[in-house]
Amino acid sequence: MRLLVTLATLFLLMGCQSTSSSKLDADPEWVTGKLENGLTYHIYASDKHTPVSLRFIFEAGSLQETDTQLGYAHFVEHMAFNGSEHFEQNGILDYMRSIGATFGPDVNAYTSEKNTVYVLDLPNNAHLDKAFNWFNDIANGLNLDANEVEKEKGVIVGEWRDSRRENKSAYMYMYEKAIAQSQLAARDPIGTVPSIESATDVSLRQFYETWYQPQLAHLVVVGDVSVEEIKAHIQRELGKWERGNTPAPDTYVIPTPLSETILQPALSAEGASASFAYDLGPTATENKGQLFNQWTNEGTAYLIRERLEDELLSITGKPNSVEVGITSAGERDFLIIRGLFPAERREEAQTVIVETLASMRDRGVDDKAVGNIRWYQDARKYYRQYDDNLLPKDRISNFTWAFMRGEPSLGTEDLLSLRLAWSRTLNRYGVSDHLETMLSSEPVVFGFWLDDEQEAQVEDLLVDTHTRLMEQGKKRGSRGGNTLLAAVSHNGTxxxxxxxxxxxxxxxxxxxxxxxxxxxxxxxxxxxxxxxxxxxxxxxxxxxxxxxxxxxxxxxxxxxxxxxxxxxxxxxxxxxxxxxxxxxxxxxxxxxxxxxxxxxxxxxxxxxxxxxxxxxxxxxxxxxxxxxxxxxxxxxxxxxxxxxxxxxxxxxxxxxxxxxxxxxxxxxxxxxxxxxxxxxxxxxxxxxxxxxxxxxxxxxxxxxxxxLGGIVFAEPSVPELNIQSDTWSLALSDVLGVSEEEKGKGLSALYVLSEVENDQSAEVVFIDDILSRIATRKVLNSVREQASLSYSPGSFELSIDNEKYTGWAFAASVNPHQAKQANDLFEGVVQDMAKGVSDDEATVASTQLREALQGLDENAHHQANIFSRYLFNGWGVDALLDVNKTIDGISPEEISDRAKLIFGKQSKVVRAYNMPEGVELPE
Structure with missing residues (x-):
């Protein structure tokens, strides 16, 4: 460990102290206020013709539940979509679909340990009345009908089943160990099956009336709106909501996890790995000093990842074999370092990881590394452009994330000034000292091992890794200057x-x-x-x-x-x-x-x-x-x-x-x-x-x-084939299955294999997307809403781009004893689609596709993916250049005729299952 503190380091520390108590100012573009009943609103108005995004946030999550209310915050969240004063049953979802919004991406909700958040992303400001009607219902107008409560239990148990695996992912296991000695261990937001199944309309209403009170609510609106009009909406719809007596919950911070070495079987799909979890203390970004500390944490995490990737590449063959980042669990921050490697090279990889961490801790970093995490003056232009380009749904998501972490939402100019001020405090001495502080505490070390490894040997290696981590680090050899490629050999025109x-x-x-x-x-x-x-x-x-x-x-x-x-x-x-x-x-x-x-x-x-x-x-x-x-x-x-x-x-x-x-x-x-x-x-x-x-x-x-013009293309050394015309295996049994699922889980799938040849054109691709939306809606209504068999049943096109023949698939995770029933319902959807689709179904799904394809130029990554797909497949890009014209040119009759063609009697239907070991296939 370094024992000397240089003058430069002292200067850095003094600079940090001078900023540590300075309060952070919220973005002045946000208009924040309170109604008399205590409801807080946050409005960010734009003069652009943009969509409008809304979030309704309640300070009510699983930590607010009693031992007899486990999962109730999440249950009430579900019930907001199952009937209220202005919307019968799934009326809010039907309305949102009619304006082009989709359940999931555009209308949704989620529950954490301390918040429940309702999500609405509207295509424009013409639908604000209905949005505020629903928010008013959420506040104090949910039906919580006894029959709807009973129906929803199956859906929530299905969600619980989907989220529970005997073999957990590495990150889920690390999270569970972090919270093991805290209140969160007994407050999973989804609850327990006994608690879900014993819930009643009366017990849910008790939780609802206790925690859904205006002084615990925050309404956020971003987009093409007038501040005064939104304030009037809020006052009209929510001003009469009566203030309650429930105080705001206190912030709960989990205790510091004990340093230990833990061995755990790995998920087969994830492979062997080793992880190091360093406790960084309670999450805090209330002032400049804390914010600077957070940024330095993030910067040094980047440097650790960069160094480890370089060192491990020759062992793993994976440029992305290292995952390093700052994450939070229960209001406490952790530095997580995870190395993934072939099981047979575990010893070699773990040695490189601990030697690299020890070297960075004890020998620090150089000026070039520090330069990689600094912000420079030219970042002003870039970040201003980034902020100007933010979509309402992205800006509101950023605000919501900051709110849930207790952080202010900083204005663009303030953030840039702070980033540049933070960068001026950085030098190799201060960053090296920060690394030493981060990496000097003893981490929790996890070893995730595969079946073909010897558990005792993995444990010995892990203990040795933990010991060697605390040994003196060695200086790293020089890696030279900037890398350059050889010159291009040929130029073109x-x-x-x-x-x-x-x-x-x-x-x-x-x-x-x-x-x-x-x-x-x-x-x-x-x-x-x-x-x-x-x-x-x-x-x-x-x-x-x-x-x-x-x-x-x-x-x-x-x-x-x-x-x-x-x-x-x-x-x-x-x-x-x-x-x-x-x-x-x-x-x-x-x-x-x-x-x-x-x-x-x-x-x-x-x-x-x-x-x-x-x-x-x-x-x-x-x-x-x-x-x-x-x-x-x-x-x-x-x-x-x-x-x-x-x-x-x-x-x-x-x-x-x-x-x-x-x-x-x-x-x-x-x-x-x-x-x-x-x-x-x-x-x-x-x-x-x-x-x-x-x-x-x-x-x-x-x-x-x-x-690119200078590339000389040669003749291929082998003859090219084209086996895209291969047809489906129509001689297959009508029922296929395997018994590899975990206990208590089942997979039902139904495949529609058609000999209908695909007319490869942009118009057909659009029609198939429309049919996918119609089929998904029918599946959700049948399997989830009516039968309550699964949390997220789905449908998708089985055939892929440029395949000669078309195919479709339906799938759901279910209780094994309900697997046949799920496929019966899937087959009912297929039979329904084979009759064609109604004009209303075609119009609603077309509207959803139209909205989904608006603003393709807002995201260069997404734009490149979709345009290159159409270009390479030979469909041309004209359909994407004028999405509205393309969709307007597709009639409901064309959509219905293609549904009849794909799902008609000429198609083969195959049922498939994955059941737990020892459970017979349903058919």
């Missing part, structure tokens, strides 16, 4: 160009590649690039399918353009750039996310990835290790066993549609992955590029010509 719209340019490069550039000022500093084509695994002969899972990782882990894998990782981090592959059965693409200032670097990297892969045996070995571990874990999981035994049979175990076996991965050669790369980026492909950002078209045109 633009040979043709056209302007599709004022903001959409299309350039044809000298090598035949089409580049579509969507200039979007709302993208601000972000640039998203997607390079790809339709084809995917369906292009490959069977012996190369396993290589398609390995190729992307091997490409990165083998090094590129004069840099090894660690160098490429640092190159990306230094440039705030992320790159990832997308390979599906019918499409392949390369995605890049970068900052506009590093756009040339990102394009140069893309050139090297396509033009000059440098596959090595070492890179392939690391890729095999990573992919084999992931696939082995999945195949051993409940979902993996179901897919292998049931789901993959729907397509005759077509290798393009399933995960390869570990044996196939192990036998893949360097020549195989090279062949896959050749197929995907060969002369025969119709490779396209979609870019969205806020760049000068002329500047970007020169950059893509230089970096």
């Amino acid at each position: 633009v040979i043709a160009e056209q302007k599709k719209t004022e903001t959409l340019n299309v350039w044809t490069l000298s090598n035949g590649v089409e580049v579509w550039y969507q200039q979007n000022p709302k993208a601000k500093e972000q640039v998203r690039i997607v390079v790809g084509d339709k084809g995917g695994r369906a292009l490959l002969p069977e012996h190369l399918v396993s290589a398609s899972f390995l190729m992307p990782d091997a490409l990165f882990l083998s090094g590129l353009a004069g840099q090894d894998a660690q160098g490429i990782s640092r190159y990306l981090n230094e440039r705030s750039t992320a790159i990832w592959p997308e390979i599906t059965p019918t499409r392949h693409a390369l995605h890049i996310d970068t900052n506009r200032y590093y756009m040339d670097d990102a394009l140069a990297l893309t050139h090297h990835l396509i033009q000059s892969p440098a596959f090595t045996e070492e890179g392939l070995a690391l890729s095999k290790q990573k992919v084999s571990e992931d696939f082995k874990n999945f195949h051993a999981s409940i979902n993996g066993k179901y897919d292998d035994a049931v789901f993959n049979k729907l397509r005759n175990d077509n290798p393009a549609y399933r995960l390869s076996t570990v044996e196939d991965i192990d036998t893949t050669s360097l020549a195989d992955i090279s062949a896959v790369h050749d197929v995907y980026f060969s002369k025969a492909r119709n490779t396209k590029v979609y870019i969205v950002g806020n760049l000068s078209p002329n500047r970007l045109k020169r950059a893509v010509a230089k970096n």
Whole structure:
């Protein structure tokens, strides 16, 4: 441990002390006030024509329940959707659907240990009257009808069942250990099954009337509204709500968890890992000193992750094999450090983790590392643009999150000034001391182990890890300066160009590649690039399918353009750039996310990835290790066993549609992955590029010509196939099943396999999205609302882009004894859809789709994903450029006719189940 305190460190500490008691000022753009009855309102008005978002927050959660009321806060939240003064039964959901909103994303609610929050995101300000009607009902007009209470019990028990797993995720287990000695351990917001089942309308009303009182309520409104009009709405609808006597709850902070070493079986799907949980004390951001401390916590967490990722890459083969962050549990903050690794390399990985943490604790960081977490003056422009671009639902979510953490919602200029002031206090001495403080306490150390590991050996390694963590750390060797790539070997030119719209340019490069550039000022500093084509695994002969899972990782882990894998990782981090592959059965693409200032670097990297892969045996070995571990874990999981035994049979175990076996991965050669790369980026492909950002078209045109136009595409070394025309396995049994579920849980699924050929067009894609919304509504009404069998039954299209034949699926997690009933109800929905859909159903679902597709330019990431999908699949982008015109051109009759076609008698229906061991399949 360092014992010397430098003058610079003393200066830093003195600077922090001078700010520590300064109170934080709330954003002046927020108008906050109180009614006479105690209700607090928060309004953020915008002069833009934006949607309107509302939140109704109550200081009532599971901590406010008595021992006989477990789960009541959550139960009352459910009942707000089941009948009130202005809305019978599910009337609020029916109304929201009629205006284009969707249950889940746009209208919802959630309950925590200290709050209940109701969520409404409206498409515009024309529906505020109905919104305030519902909020008035929530306040003091819920029916809490006895029959509706009984019906809702099945739904809540289903939610409880879905949230309970015998083998918990690592984060859920760590959370439960953190709160084990606190009140929260007995106050899970969802409650217990006995408490849920014994609830009555009378007992729920007692909780409702005690805690739903105006002095405990906060109403938040953001968007295209007038402050005075909203205040009038609030006064009219909620001003007569009578003030109660229940005092505001005190803040509860969980006690400090004891330092210990804990061994726990890992979820098969997650794999082996080790985690370190450091207690950082009670959550506090009431003044500048506390806020600065929080930011330094977050900054040092980033530095820890960056260092560990670099050190572990050569062991795990995963750039994202480390998860580091600050999280809260019961008003107490924790630094969580989690390393994921192959089970057979546990000792090596855990040694690297503890030696790195000890080195950072005892040797600190250098100036370059500190520079990576500072904010600079040019951040002002970026953050102002970010704030200006916030959607109402994002701004209100930020406010709600801050409110629930007890933090003020800071104004843009205040936050920028504080960030820059905080940055000026940073130097390597102060940050190093902060790291020492964070990492000097003894953490809770968790070891998550797999079945094929020896438990006693894992325990010995974990104890040794805990001991070695407290040993003196060693100085880290120098890693050199900034990383640079080799220069692009060939330049190209633009040979043709056209302007599709004022903001959409299309350039044809000298090598035949089409580049579509969507200039979007709302993208601000972000640039998203997607390079790809339709084809995917369906292009490959069977012996190369396993290589398609390995190729992307091997490409990165083998090094590129004069840099090894660690160098490429640092190159990306230094440039705030992320790159990832997308390979599906019918499409392949390369995605890049970068900052506009590093756009040339990102394009140069893309050139090297396509033009000059440098596959090595070492890179392939690391890729095999990573992919084999992931696939082995999945195949051993409940979902993996179901897919292998049931789901993959729907397509005759077509290798393009399933995960390869570990044996196939192990036998893949360097020549195989090279062949896959050749197929995907060969002369025969119709490779396209979609870019969205806020760049000068002329500047970007020169950059893509230089970096992408110079790529020389070769002939593929193997013949390309096209097995997308493979049909469903129509000779399958009508009932499939497996017994791999946990005790007390069951999965019911129904698959509709149709020989109807897909007309691959944007219009059909839109129609199928509309049908999905109609089918989902029918399933929710039948399985959840009427029969109370499941919390979240769903439906989804089974066929994927560019498949020749269509298919549909319905699924629900249920009580095993109700599994057949669920599939009976699913089949009823199918029979109903086979008769067609009503004009009203088609209109409502079309309105929902219309609203869902508004503002595609608000998020560059989302815009790139959806536009590149349509472009690569050959559907064109015209339908997306004018969503309203596209939807207006689809008639209810067309929607109904397609429903009859897909779900009619010519389709095969397969029932499927996953039941607990020892429970017979229903049929």
